């Protein structure tokens with residue numbers, strides 16, 4: 263992988279960039295576990311200011327500072343907006359870091375590099391996963407407006423985010439929402455002639471053109487993800503939860519109808535159209551499936567979830583939509599309730615703890631049936647349904663995820679370590695056996711398994727043009743796993759799973775990354 267020489271990162275920057283040591287900060291707790299490395303809540307010793315430290319993972323880097331991190335830093339430095347996370351500085355840890363046995367890692371670069379960000383109390387996924395939490399309609403409008411404002415700013419500045427999803431939308435206790443994680447972002451220009459990789463955006467939020475292999479695209483890719491988030495906020499759970507690319511396309515077609523030259527001129531020229539076009543005609547069902555949304559919400563959602571990227575609404579036009587200008591109006595961010603901090607990492611950890619408690623209780627029951635009566639009651643996953651009502655327009659809704667069990671008493675209440683990789687979702691989102699490692703086989707499964715019930719006309723999902731880079735920061739992470747699809751032509755949306763909340767899905771962040779096309 264290409265890289266900049268260590269120590270040459272901030273040549274044109276003011277001396278403070280990269281010149282301070284991480285020792286100026288006291289790490290308080292881990293709040294995230296990303297592809298790059300860990301994210302910590304920390305306090306600047308001199309000022310007492312609370313910040314987030316994102317460690318740049320160097321363990322796979324043989325040739326210097328990772329190019330993706332350089333790109334993220336460059337882009338973040340260029341973007342200065344109230345709805346985009348602020349990168350305050352870069353700090354380093356000079357010496358080799360030692361493990362608990364006092365040994366250093368033996369990597370070429372002994373030090374570590376951290377990005378210092380303003381601290382945000384929540385990410386949207388973590389916040390939405392709080393048991394019993396209900397977002398109001400003015401609150402949803404307020405978050406959506408900020409998301410669109412931040413994204414419009416990025417697009418005007420010719421930056422594509424390329425990984426819009428709940429855990430990358432950070433929220434503070436003043437109600438401000440900021441776009442974060444620009445690790446997959448890139449600058450583009452409308453006259454850009456080169457190809458971009460289509461293997462970006464977390465699967466559930468990835469638009470059909472990328473799934474069909476398009477390598478020339480623009481800001482509309484982010485708007486599809488925004489549509490998925492918008493529907494998720496209103497519906498109370500993720501709406502398109504494929505476990506691999508073919509299944510994701512399948513779910514999109516089931517909801518948005520099959521693409522053809524009428525609704526999407528040029529679609530038949532996308533690289534993988536013939537391989538993946540549905541074998542039978544499907545009609546668009548957005549209005550039917552989301553009939554409980556109010557009229558203006560539905561109208562806006564339709565424009566976001568438009569198959570043809572050239573007809574998809576832009577962030578600017580979305581901000582002008584009736585939805586944001588009719589009662590109930592978006593609330594003032596400052597009027598929003600303040601919550602104890604919540605990040606996806608932490609809520610997943612709590613669920614993991616809950617699962618462990620349940621397993622332990624089961625084991626104990628098997629071993630000592632008579633003693634079990636004395637154990638504290640264990641909440642079974644199905645019992646969580648009491649918390650989960652599907653929101654209908656005009657009322658508060660649960661954005662809490664489907665079938666999520668309440669937390670075990672005594673479980674962690676704050677940020678915890680050990681986040682399992684996966685998508686937003688409750689423990690039952692993982693298939694039996696846990697979140698599968700996609701690898702090539704897992705991520706591009708043979709569609710002859712017939713997932714999704716619709717079927718494509720082609721075979722396997724096309725393999726990488728180039729082998730994924732083992733050292734790529736986004737390269738080899740696990741794939742989202744999944745239960746059965748939560749939607750089919752015959753079943754009401756989200757109603758196919760036990761308990762009427764849809765089955766469980768877990769997801770994967772990103773597929774192998776193509777280093778040629780970026």
Ligand SMILES: Nc1ncnc2c1ncn2[C@@H]1O[C@H](COP(=O)(O)OP(=O)(O)OP(=O)(O)O)[C@@H](O)[C@H]1O
Nearest residue numbers: 294296297298301314379380381382385429443605
């Ligand atoms: N400035 C911040 N303030 C508070 N929490 C943050 C901040 N930045 C990141 N986090 C937390 O850390 C998590 C991971 O951060 P981020 O997405 O930037 O890292 P990443 O390595 O790109 O992770 P991933 O691969 O999961 O996207 C976020 O979902 C969020 O919960």
